[in-house]
Amino acid sequence: MQQIGFMLSTGKFDNLRAFYKQILPNMTEDSWMIIENVLHVRTVKKGDFVVREGNVCDYVSFMNYGLVSMYYLVNGKERIISFCNEHNYISDYQSFLTRNPALTFIEALEDTEIVDISYADLQMLYQKVPEANIIGRLIAEQVFLQMSEGSTAEAKETILERYTNLINKHPWLLQRVPQYMIASSLGITPEALSRIKSRVAKQRRVKSISGLT
Amino acid sequence: MQQIGFMLSTGKFDNLRAFYKQILPNMTEDSWMIIENVLHVRTVKKGDFVVREGNVCDYVSFMNYGLVSMYYLVNGKERIISFCNEHNYISDYQSFLTRNPALTFIEALEDTEIVDISYADLQMLYQKVPEANIIGRLIAEQVFLQMSEGSTAEAKETILERYTNLINKHPWLLQRVPQYMIASSLGITPEALSRIKSRVAKQRRVKSISGLT
């Protein structure tokens, strides 16, 4: 029976703990224990869902490993909002905060392991662990900044710029995600992305022939 | 001289205080006094700026009265992100949090009065006033939800739907903001919005002639 205790401390929470220690270097061991007690590990097989449209998203989840996409379904078609890989938070935070049904799907693109904290437990932590409010604030700020960067890019950059920036910033996307999903995350069809890329390739060829490179 | 003290308590902070009391019914008078000491009132004339692109946004501001628009400048043209009127928070929160230069302008569309709290003072409050972390968290959450609603609408609704929803939700916009700004906030030109509206009007006429209404 004690073995369960040992199993729980085999490191499933290590990533998250490191994350918190970085934010709050002087969080007490007591506080951490209270937090650890409400954490739950969940594994999600490739193709399964972390969140489904229509259900209230009851968790904020820390990605231990794996990869997920978050998307809307618009006229039966996926419109990807973002990808999320290991060591980041994932949640339909809008649904989580408002307690309204999620408008998104969060789907595992690879076998994925996450650490859940439920809405109720988080509210409890806000009451019992003073540091939790700081963590909650920082999560909200971080989630805001992520979304904010997305809209800034959408407003100020051309699709080509957004594509190259995306790839430069997250080179692993090319290895782990098919191009049609990247297109979707840019808000265009795979055909359009293909054409944009070939246009660039053509221009480069012309330039180098005319000796401009 | 004491009169200044009296002048400061003529109610410039009443709106904000009510706002906080609503969030934290049992905040102590002491905590409030510490907060009140770092608040500063600022008036902004119509046409002047609360935030300019290129400057770090150093304040989160509560709108006492007035109306502002927040926008990007893209190829010399305004792309409005949002409007904000009395009794809401306004800030380039991205710049505020990251301490990077703002990418936006926040411009007063009417004579406006705001209550500023500076970044440094807010960090101080996070240290000294426990409740401040809750307020900070709730502000971050609220700002996130606002932006989040915006992107959801952009992804899931047609422009016409977004227009009618916008007007239904904020009817005062029609009175206080020219249509070309509303168009900009929908991401289209004034010409396009005009066309869309006349298309709808025409369809309605056809329907009522053929007796469908």
Next chain:
DNA sequence: TATAAATCTTAACCCAGATCAATGAAAAAT
């Protein structure tokens, strides 16, 4: 009230990306 300035509407033309369809290439499954 008259005049100027700002705003809204309408029309003609253009273009980036959508849609539909066909072909190839690559990966997975058998």
Next chain:
DNA sequence: ATTTTTCATTGATCTGGGTTAAGATTTATA
């Protein structure tokens, strides 16, 4: 190794909104 399935590319055509430009209407100001 061979057959499927999935994914990427390319072409043809369509379309919503952009652009430009001209009036019309409203609002502001003398």
